[in-house]
Amino acid sequence: MRHALAILLIFVCIIFQNPAHGEPSYVSLTDYALALMLKAQPKSPRIPWSSTYETTAAAIANAASASPLYSVASDGVRRTISIMIGVAFYESHFDPKAEGDCPEKDANGMCIPGSEPRSFCAFQIDKSNFAGLGITKEKILEDINVCSVSALRLMKKSFEYCKGWKPMQLLNQYATGGGICVRPKHDESETRMYKGTWLYNWYNNRKKD
DSSP, X not given: OHHHHHHHHHHHHHHHEETTTTXXXXXXXHHHHHHHHHHHSOOOTTOGGGGGHHHHHHHHHHHHHHSOSSOGGGTHHHHHHHHHHHHHHHHHTTOTTOEEOOSSBOTTSOBOTTOOOOEETTTXXXXXXXXXXXXXXXXXXXXXXXXXXXXXXXXXXXXXXXXXXXXXXXXXXXXXXXXXXXXXXXXXXXXXXXXXXXXXXXXXXXXXX
8 A cells, every 4th residue: 555655656746747847837838938038038118018928928838839849758848938939039029019121221220111021920920921821911910829830830840941950050941031941141040049048948947946
């Protein structure tokens, strides 16, 4: 009887303990995503869209759970969340209504009046991808879930095109587009991958209160 109870206790501990960073499983994936977002860019009155952080965190967590970039056995869902947040931070600073990549910009890099943007939502999805993804500008600007799922599909496509490249360069095709993997001029893949990886490691290694 004691032996059976001991086995049951071990089993319960395995279920309620995350092996990757020793935390109870009640730290939800949405809470995890939100923690990384706040570390990357804390809420501020100067950031009007920071009130949408929770919604964005949930959308990223749901997308990553449904289709992670890495195997679940290697903490793939959380690693995927981290990379997605690294991308969204650099692309838009988490602004779900972001519009960018205008052909004409001012000295601050902002679109000048009359210059039509090409990329939209928190992940700055280029409009050349809309048809293949079955989305519209209106859909991804109105629904961060559509934006997140669509962005993850493009990231997985980039991982496939860039298979065999260094881990930090797997988003090369996401940054450049097209049907091949080439290194972008400003190393956009590396900056985003490093940011996501740094956030992942920060969370795992931070001091527990």
